[in-house]
Every structure is written in structure tokens, then in C-alpha cells.
Amino acid sequence: MGKFQNLELSEAQRRIEQLKYQRRMDLRAQFWKNMTDPNRHGAGEGGVLFDPALARFQAMRVSHAEHFRPTGKAAFWGFALLVGPMCILYKLVRRERDARELKYRNGEVSYAEREFKFV
Known part of the structure; x- marks a missing residue:
């Protein structure tokens, strides 16, 4: 049983979880809006949506051997x-x-x- 005995959240924890959920939904809506914008090619962006977190992850995977001790x-x-x-x-x-x-x-x-x- 341990940590799953008490499934009730306090009011502060519930508020924090609600804010996290709302932030996730806002970011998801913003990402979807950018991905489905038909006028992106007019702004000179074109192609795929740039995700800096994904770029950092891929750079880390490529350069891992250089930093291994x-x-x-x-x-x-x-x-x-x-x-x-x-x-x-x-x-x-x-x-x-x-x-x-x-x-x-x-x-x-x-x-x-x-x-x-x-x-």
C-alpha cells in the first residue's frame, strides 16, 4: 500500500496540478495552431515547426561520445x-x-x- 494509501490531494496540491494541466493544454493549443497555420510559408518559416528541446536532445545524442569520460x-x-x-x-x-x-x-x-x- 505505502504511498498509494491516501489518494486525496490537498487544496494546494490540487491547485498546482490544475495549473500544470492548464499550462500543458495551452502549450498544446499553441503548438497545434502553429502546425496548422496555412500562412506560415508567407512568413518565410515554411517546412516543419522548430522545437528547441528536440534540437537540444538531438545535439546531445550526437555529441555524447565527445564528452564521455x-x-x-x-x-x-x-x-x-x-x-x-x-x-x-x-x-x-x-x-x-x-x-x-x-x-x-x-x-x-x-x-x-x-x-x-x-x-
């Missing part, structure tokens, strides 16, 4: 998420194959019952 934490996570699982998978597969090979060599599994055979 390798740290111990980044190296740890790179190892933990890339090299670690490969090593663990290698160990598990190797252990299973060695155990199966040992059974084959000791004669515990007949040739006819083997899963992988050459005949």
Missing part, C-alpha cells in the same frame, strides 16, 4: 553487463559438457542413448 564505475558496469555474462555462460556450458563427456567415457551412457552421435 571513462571512469572506474563505467568500466565496472561495462564488465558486469558485457564480459561477466559471457564468462558465466561459458562456465555453465563448459561444466555441463565436461560432465556429459565424463559419463560417456565411463560408459554410463550407451552409444545408442547419446544425444549427439556421428551415425
